[in-house]
Amino acid sequence: MELTRRDAVAALAAIxxxxxxxxxxSERVGENGDHREPELPDDERVQRTLVAVAEVVYPSxxxxxxxxxxxxxGSRLSTEPHASGLRAAVATLDDLAGRWHGDRVAELPPxxxxxxxxxxxxxxxxxxxxxxxxxxxxxxxxxxLLLALYTSPTGGELVxxxxxxxxxxxxxxxxxxxQ
Amino acid sequence: xxxxxxxxxDRDRSPVTGADVCVVGAGPAxxxxxxxxxxxxxxxxxxxxxxxxPADRLRRQERAIRPAYDRPDVWDGGGDRDxxxxxxxxxxxxNHARVKGIGGSTLHWQGMVMRLHEDDxxxxxTRGVGPDWPISYDDLGPYYAAAEAELGVAGANDNPFGPPxxxxxxxxxxxxxxxxxxxxxACDELGIAMHSVPNARASESYEGRSACVGYGTCQPVxxxxxxxxxxxxxxxxxxxxxxxxxxxxxxxxxxxxDRVETAVYxxxxxxHRQSADVFVLACGGVETARVLLLSASEQYPDGLANTSGRVxxxxxxxxxxxxxxxxxxxxxxxxxxxxxSESHQFYDEADADVGPFKLEFFNYAGPSPVELALxxxxxxxxxxxxxxxxxxxxxxxxxxxxxxxxxxSYVGLDPEQTDEHGNPVPDVHWxxxxxxxxTIERANELQREILETLGAEITWTVGPEDTGxxxxxxxxxxxxxxxxxxxxxxxxxxxxLENCWIASSSVFPTGGATNPTLTIAALALRTGDAxxxxxxxxxx
Numbered sequence: 001m002e003l004t005r006r007d008a009v010a011a012l013a014a015i016x017x018x019x020x021x022x023x024x025x026s027e028r029v030g031e032n033g034d035h036r037e038p039e040l041p042d043d044e045r046v047q048r049t050l051v052a053v054a055e056v057v058y059p060s061x062x063x064x065x066x067x068x069x070x071x072x073x074g075s076r077l078s079t080e081p082h083a084s085g086l087r088a089a090v091a092t093l094d095d096l097a098g099r100w101h102g103d104r105v106a107e108l109p110p111x112x113x114x115x116x117x118x119x120x121x122x123x124x125x126x127x128x129x130x131x132x133x134x135x136x137x138x139x140x141x142x143x144x145l146l147l148a149l150y151t152s153p154t155g156g157e158l159v160x161x162x163x164x165x166x167x168x169x170x171x172x173x174x175x176x177x178x179q
Numbered sequence: 180x181x182x183x184x185x186x187x188x189d190r191d192r193s194p195v196t197g198a199d200v201c202v203v204g205a206g207p208a209x210x211x212x213x214x215x216x217x218x219x220x221x222x223x224x225x226x227x228x229x230x231x232x233p234a235d236r237l238r239r240q241e242r243a244i245r246p247a248y249d250r251p252d253v254w255d256g257g258g259d260r261d262x263x264x265x266x267x268x269x270x271x272x273x274n275h276a277r278v279k280g281i282g283g284s285t286l287h288w289q290g291m292v293m294r295l296h297e298d299d300x301x302x303x304x305t306r307g308v309g310p311d312w313p314i315s316y317d318d319l320g321p322y323y324a325a326a327e328a329e330l331g332v333a334g335a336n337d338n339p340f341g342p343p344x345x346x347x348x349x350x351x352x353x354x355x356x357x358x359x360x361x362x363x364x365a366c367d368e369l370g371i372a373m374h375s376v377p378n379a380r381a382s383e384s385y386e387g388r389s390a391c392v393g394y395g396t397c398q399p400v401x402x403x404x405x406x407x408x409x410x411x412x413x414x415x416x417x418x419x420x421x422x423x424x425x426x427x428x429x430x431x432x433x434x435x436x437d438r439v440e441t442a443v444y445x446x447x448x449x450x451h452r453q454s455a456d457v458f459v460l461a462c463g464g465v466e467t468a469r470v471l472l473l474s475a476s477e478q479y480p481d482g483l484a485n486t487s488g489r490v491x492x493x494x495x496x497x498x499x500x501x502x503x504x505x506x507x508x509x510x511x512x513x514x515x516x517x518x519x520s521e522s523h524q525f526y527d528e529a530d531a532d533v534g535p536f537k538l539e540f541f542n543y544a545g546p547s548p549v550e551l552a553l554x555x556x557x558x559x560x561x562x563x564x565x566x567x568x569x570x571x572x573x574x575x576x577x578x579x580x581x582x583x584x585x586x587x588s589y590v591g592l593d594p595e596q597t598d599e600h601g602n603p604v605p606d607v608h609w610x611x612x613x614x615x616x617x618t619i620e621r622a623n624e625l626q627r628e629i630l631e632t633l634g635a636e637i638t639w640t641v642g643p644e645d646t647g648x649x650x651x652x653x654x655x656x657x658x659x660x661x662x663x664x665x666x667x668x669x670x671x672x673x674x675x676l677e678n679c680w681i682a683s684s685s686v687f688p689t690g691g692a693t694n695p696t697l698t699i700a701a702l703a704l705r706t707g708d709a710x711x712x713x714x715x716x717x718x719x
Contacts, residue, residue, distance in 0.1 A: 013237075014237070014240070014394070015237060015240065015241045015244075018238060018241065056558065056559060057558035057559055057562070058558075058559065059559060059560050059562075059563040060559065060560055061560075114559075117558075123556045123557070123558070124556045126246070126247070127245065127246060127247045127553070128247055129247060139245075139247055142558065143245065143246075143247075143553050146549075146552045146553055146558070146562075147241070147244065147245065147549065147552075147553060149552070150548055150549040150552040150553075150566075151244070151549050155549075156548065158563060158567075159548045159563070159566045159567050159570055159571075160509065160567065160570065160571050161511075161513065161514060161548055161570070161571075162514070163393050163395065163514045163515075164395070164513075164547070164548055164549055165244065165394075165395040165396060165513055165516070165547040165548070165549050165550070166240060166241075166244055166394060166395065166396060166549060167393075167394070167395070168392035168393055168394050168402075168403065169392075169393050169514075170392060170393050171353065171354075171382075171390075171391050171392070171393045171515060173393070173511075173514045174356045174357065174393070174511060174514035174515045174542060175354050175355070175356060175357060176357060176511070177357045177360075177509075177511065178508070178509040178511065
C-alpha cells in the first residue's frame, strides 16, 4: 500500500502544528561535566531522521514513506513550539546514536535503528513532550510518525477504516457496511 | 508559550459604564441571554476563562488524540483556578466535566439535544418521587422550538415516545449508521423501537456553520465548527454591541437591600467592579451556587439569595449505564464521534422505584485505531497486527439514567482549600441514591438482551458498582414557587433579590434522563425575555 503526498496533506489537515506542548529543550552535559546547549538540527536533518525512524516503526507493506514523512515533517517544522521540541528530540536521538553506534540515526542500518529505539526506551516509555529523553523521543519522533500515519486515509485503510479519527473524511463512510 | 488562548494582559478588561445587564458566564445560557438582549440593552458578559482562538482547534484535537494529554488539558483546564474538593460518597471528577472560557462546556460537549418528556416536569405527581417543576412542558414548548433553531438541531420527528412537537427540526437528522442496522435486527426481534438522535450538529450548512465533515473527535473538540458551541452566540452578541470580558473571575456579588449592585471580578490586571441594573448568573450547576455562597453578607449570612438555605443543595447528574462486546463481523465503529440512534421506549415506564432512562446505540464502541497505535510497546508490523486485531468488531449500548435530587448531595465550599484568589474552592459532595442504581440495573438488563440477541460476546458492563456521571451539573439553585424551599421563582428570578436571574441547569428541580443543554437553552431564552420585559417596562 502506498503513502502519498495527499496522505501527508490529509494528516496535516487533521493535526496541524502540534499539541501546543511546552518547548522541551533540555541542557546537555558534556563529557567533562560542562553544560552546553544542544545543537538543534536543521529541517533536512530532522526530515531524514524521521524518514529513517519511519522505516522502522511503519508497517513493511507501506511504500512512499519518504515522500509522506518529508512532506509531513516539513510542515510540522514551521509551527512553534512544536518544531523546537521536535528538533530537540532528534538532536537527543542523534546524540545517543553517535555515542552508542558511531553515527547519526539516518546513517545506521535499519536493524541498528530499531535496536537504538529500544535502547533509548522509546518502545516502553510514556509519551511526554516535557519528559525524559525516552519520553520525548516517544512523543516527538515515534508517536509523531504514528499519529501522522494512522490519521491519514492510507493509514486508516491499513486497519480497515476509511475515515480514521482526526481525518475529516465526511459523513458517508460510517453509514456503509463492510466492502 | 502561546496556547491558542488570549494572553493575560492583551485586552482591556475594565468594567462597562452604564451597563443594564451583567451576565456572569459565557457558556450556552449566558451567551443566549446576552444575544437575546443585545442591541436593545447595554450588556456585559464576564467569564472566568479565556477566549480561545478558533484557529487553534486542530491543536486541541491533537491533544484529544495523543495519550500525553489528559482530558482537561484539551481546553487548558485544571490548576489553581479550577481547584475543587469532592467529599461525597461518590468521587466527582469536576474538571473532566467542564470547560471554563468563552463558549463554556459546549466547547467539549457531545451535542445531544432532546427535550425533557412531559412527565419529567411532574415527577412527584406522576412517578411519586421528587418535586414537580413549577412550569410544564407546554410552558417551555415554544422556547424549546426557539432553542432548536438557535443551536441548529439536526433531527427527525420519528421518536414515538418523545413529547409532542409542533414543527420539524431545523435540519434533517443524520442518517443511521451501519451498526445501527445491526442493532435494528436485534431490536426488532425484541420489540424495541429505535429512532434518530437530535444533534446540535450541522447535517447541512446552517447559518454560517459548516456541515459536519466527520473529524470524529466531537467530544472534546470539533475543529470544523459543525457542532454548536456558545461562541456562536457570543460572537453574534458582540457584533450587536455586547461587551465580553474573558479571564474575569467573579469573586463575589455585592448587594443593597433587595438588589445585586456589583460583581467584583479578578483579572490578570487586577480587580474590577462591574455595576448593572440586572444580573444574570449563568455559570453552571457548580460555580453558580459557589458564587452565591461566596457572596455571604450580614443580610445573607448563609450566602446571597439563600434565605431558603437551598443554595448548593440537591446537586445531581445523570448516570451512565452500558454494556459492550464484540461480534464476529465488522461493525464499522469510530468513523464519526456522534450517535445516530437511541430508544426512549422505556423512559416513561418510570415510577418511584425505577427512574427514566434512554438507550443509546454507539457509533464509537471499542478503541479508535489511531489511539491504539499511540499506545503499546510495539511498532511496525507487530503494531499493525495488534491494531487490526483490536479494531473493527466492537458494539456497545449505553444509557443515560436519571438521578433524583437528594439533600445529602450538594455543592458547598471547602474552607480548607482556596483557589488562586484565596476563595474557598467548591466541594462537590455527590451522593447517587438507590433508585438511580436500580435504574442502571434495569438498563443493563435490556442492554444485555440486545447484545445477546445480536450474537455478541459481552466483554464489559458499566453497572451500579462502577457507574459514573454524565457531566451534567444540575439542581443547586432549585426553581419553585415557595421561597422557603427554592432559590428561584418560576421565571428563574431569585426569590430574595429582585434584579437577579439564574440561567443554568442549576434551576432544574429534576433532570429526567435527557441531556440537559436544550432545556438550559430554552430556559435561557425565556429568562432573556423576562429580563427584557423587566428592563423595557422600566422596572429598574
